[in-house]
Amino acid sequence: MDKLVTIGKAASLTGVSAKMIRYYEEIGVLKEANRTASGYRLYNQGQLQQLGFIRRARNLGFSMTEIQSLLNFWLDTDRESRDVKQLALSHLHEINEKIVELEQMREVLQKLADKCDGDDSPDCPILEGLAQFSSE
Amino acid sequence: MDKLVTIGKAASLTGVSAKMIRYYEEIGVLKEANRTASGYRLYNQGQLQQLGFIRRARNLGFSMTEIQSLLNFWLDTDRESRDVKQLALSHLHEINEKIVELEQMREVLQKLADKCDGDDSPDCPILEGLAQFSSE
DNA sequence: GTTAAAGCTTACCACGATAGGAAGGTCAAT
DNA sequence: ATTGACCTTCCTATCGTGGTAAGCTTTAAC
Numbered sequence: 001m002d003k004l005v006t007i008g009k010a011a012s013l014t015g016v017s018a019k020m021i022r023y024y025e026e027i028g029v030l031k032e033a034n035r036t037a038s039g040y041r042l043y044n045q046g047q048l049q050q051l052g053f054i055r056r057a058r059n060l061g062f063s064m065t066e067i068q069s070l071l072n073f074w075l076d077t078d079r080e081s082r083d084v085k086q087l088a089l090s091h092l093h094e095i096n097e098k099i100v101e102l103e104q105m106r107e108v109l110q111k112l113a114d115k116c117d118g119d120d121s122p123d124c125p126i127l128e129g130l131a132q133f134s135s136e
Numbered sequence: 137m138d139k140l141v142t143i144g145k146a147a148s149l150t151g152v153s154a155k156m157i158r159y160y161e162e163i164g165v166l167k168e169a170n171r172t173a174s175g176y177r178l179y180n181q182g183q184l185q186q187l188g189f190i191r192r193a194r195n196l197g198f199s200m201t202e203i204q205s206l207l208n209f210w211l212d213t214d215r216e217s218r219d220v221k222q223l224a225l226s227h228l229h230e231i232n233e234k235i236v237e238l239e240q241m242r243e244v245l246q247k248l249a250d251k252c253d254g255d256d257s258p259d260c261p262i263l264e265g266l267a268q269f270s271s272e
Numbered sequence: 273g274t275t276a277a278a279g280c281t282t283a284c285c286a287c288g289a290t291a292g293g294a295a296g297g298t299c300a301a302t
Numbered sequence: 303a304t305t306g307a308c309c310t311t312c313c314t315a316t317c318g319t320g321g322t323a324a325g326c327t328t329t330a331a332c
Contacts, residue, residue: 006328008279018280019320038327040280049267056266061241064318074263084262085254088245095242102235105197109228118221126220127210130192131185144308154309155291163288174298176309200289273332280327286320298309 002044007033010043014051024054029068062091138180143169146179150187160190165204198227 011018021041024030030050033041043051053074057067069087073079115125147154157177160166166186169177179187189210193203205223209215251261 053266060245080256081252081260082254084260085252088249088262095238099238102231106231109196113224116217116221118218120216124217124220126224130189
């Protein structure tokens with residue numbers, strides 16, 4: 001027996017806000033939910049699982065477009081794991097690029113901050129660095 | 137002598153697009169530029185320096201709100217370097233948090249990808265992991 | 273059985289930083 | 303005088319999320 005729940009219950013069960021559930025439906029990541037006679041959306045166990053899937057994928061930083069692909073792979077039992085892995089590796093690459101970028105920011109900013117006394121004097125190498133950065 | 141340039145020139149000289157220069161003026165980060173009789177914005181050397189300042193601060197990941205504060209500090213020769221350093225350290229903290237978050241994503245995703253053969257078989261531990269992640 | 277609270281619906285607006293385009297005015301060179 | 307490059311404002315979109323308002327439905331309390 002497939003217990004059906006309304007959107008609020010689905011939200012609290014899956015950790016995806018009702019707002020976001022409607023949004024995912026709107027952009028086509030989720031199929032349109034069935035409705036009660038009065039128009040309330042209803043979700044079954046399979047759909048709740050999909051919502052959890054989406055939440056976990058988002059926690060790993062996948063974009064909604066990527067998640068749509070992942071979801072399609074998941075629902076297609078004939079998919080090849082090659083395709084899934086390629087998507088995952090591509091996302092891993094993006095993550096690594098972001099990390100490198102942030103580490104570069106950190107390095108530059110840390111060096112500037114280290115040079116700044118941080119007292120009541122107006123001398124500030126941080127502002128000087130921003131005003132005329134050497135390696136630009 | 138203060139050479140004046142129009143917005144396109146200012147953009148190419150500073151690496152900030154004309155679109156963005158207008159936007160910074162609109163949100164109040166930059167003071168309203170002087171205009172020619174026909175309405176063209178004009179920028180002097182000091183304003184060009186401010187644009188460079190903004191670009192470098194953005195490259196370090198500062199938000200526009202933070203940049204507004206930094207600019208105000210920079211233009212206020214009486215500021216205390218303490219305030220600037222505090223802002224910089226706060227931003228450094230955010231950067232570090234983002235790095236940690238991305239590293240966690242990377243770790244989880246890398247482990248899933250490692251377990252996936254990536255061949256023509258439909259078996260895919262990545263999808264299984266997303267469908268029912270252990271440590272949620 | 274009435275009423276109040278809680279839950280659902282759609283349809284808006286907002287963020288933050290950026291990009292694109294359309295319609296029209298201006299400037300400089302041919 | 304015309305052309306092309308440049309400028310103006312105004313509108314739209316992005317992405318994922320939150321909020322709010324007006325109105326309908328369901329549930330719970332009395």
